Every structure is written in structure tokens, then in C-alpha cells.
Amino acid sequence: MAVATTFIAGLLFGLGLVVSGLANPEKVQAFLDVAGHWDASLAVTMAVAVAITAAGYRAAFVRGKPWLSAGFQMPRSKAIDAPLIGGAVIFGIGWGLSGFCPGPAIVAAALGLTPAVVFVGAMLVGMMIARLFASRSSTAAKSAANTA
């Protein structure tokens, strides 16, 4: 049940990316090109998605517990730190360069489009590097905490 529901959520998400034009790098770059022929379409997508999510989350939290799992798993970190900012800067450069972010790249790669498949392969490498990086620094932080 949980797997089927999550599959439907992924399907809705992917359809949203295709319908909105977010799956199309040309359209994403037109949105990011504020100094050129700026295409504001994706600002509309973001605004609508955020509004629906905000309202829906509010309704979901009223019940106090999700339907198919033990509890809400919210991100715990509150820190505005260097990884957050640095990660976002790096992410934005790659996003601007290619017009792809993770969801749209997977949707495009699913159709077997070579540029998207290449991008997703490189993206997985980047993710692995970041995870190794993060687990190493958290191990370092833990051992520092232990010795302290």
C-alpha cells in the first residue's frame, strides 16, 4: 500500500514536471534568463505548487499522524550553514548550465534521451561524492564530540 501510494505520488510529480515544462531544459533556461526573453511560466508553477502544498500540509498535520506510516519525518536541522549555502550555489550553477534539476533529468532520461542519461549518470556520481563527504565529516564531528 505504501509502495503503491508512493508510486502514484511519483507519477503525479513526473506528470507535473512534463505538463508544466519543467522537464524541458530549454524552458527552464528561459525562466532563468532574466536578462533575455524571460519566460515567467515556471514561476507560476512554483507558486501554484507551493500554495497547494502549504494548504495540503496544514490539512495533513491536523490528523497528527500520516495514514500509512508511524509519524511525520521532518528535517531536523535548523542551521543556516556553509553546506546549505555552498550546496545551493553549486546546485544552481549546474542547474543553469544544463536546465536540468534531479526530477526533470530522471523524467527525460526515462525516455532514453542521451543527454539526460549522461546527466543522470554524472548526477549520481556527484551524489555519491557528497554522501561520502558528508558521512566523513559527520564521523569526524562524532569523534570530536566523543573526545570532548
Added chain:
Amino acid sequence: MMNFTPVSAALGGVLIGLSAVLMMATMGRIAGVSGFVSRLLPPYEDLDWPIRAAFVAGLIAAPWLYRWSGMHVEINQPASIMALVIAGVLVGFGAVYGSGCTSGHGVCGIARVSPRSIIATSVFMVSGMATVFVIRHVIGG
């Protein structure tokens, strides 16, 4: 060729929003694509692999369903393969290191008014716009 398409943009936003709400209401989770994808890779921290795989499978099925319903999926990627390799590594690294991407920070995080997500989204928007500016109007100018 590119033009403002507010109706399809809004409709896509509705679908993305519904997906995010469905994930929270049923599974109690943020619909963050980079989080789901990156945790399909080792090292494994929990037993939620099937859930993440199901979301990604939905993403993969989506363009096929759309195409099967008789619609055309418009995807034009003008970047060179070299640029895509570099961009892919940057996007993958940045999304994981910065704890989220356009979905997790940009949609879900802003919706729950998370200061981290609002800052991350502002930063990657500006960074993305600056990159396109350099490519199109400085180098390409």
C-alpha cells in the same frame, strides 16, 4: 519560440503540489527528489529503499504515460555532452550537500516556511540565473 504558458504551468504546479501533499498525508515525508534518489545509493541508513524506488519509478513512468495518452513530451537539451557531465556532477553534489533541490527546498520547504529552504531556494535561483546570464550574455553575448 519560448513563450509564456501560464495555464499549463499552473496545471503542472497543481500536480506537483498534489504529489507533495500525498507524500506528507500518507507517508509523512517531504517529496524531495534528490533525497529519494541519493539514498537509493549506498551507504544505506534504513530500510526505506522500496519507498524511494517507488517514487523514482513513478517519475520514470510519467513521461511514458503522458506519451501513451497521445501527448507530445517536449524536451530540448541544447547543452554539449561535456557541459552536461559537469552540470550533472554539480547538481548531484550540490543537491545532497545542500540537503535538497528544487522539489525538497523549492516546493516542500517553502510550503512549510522553513528558513533553510527559503534561503537555499533563493541562493540556487540567483546562482542559476547568474550562470545563464554568463553563458548567454557574457560568453555567448
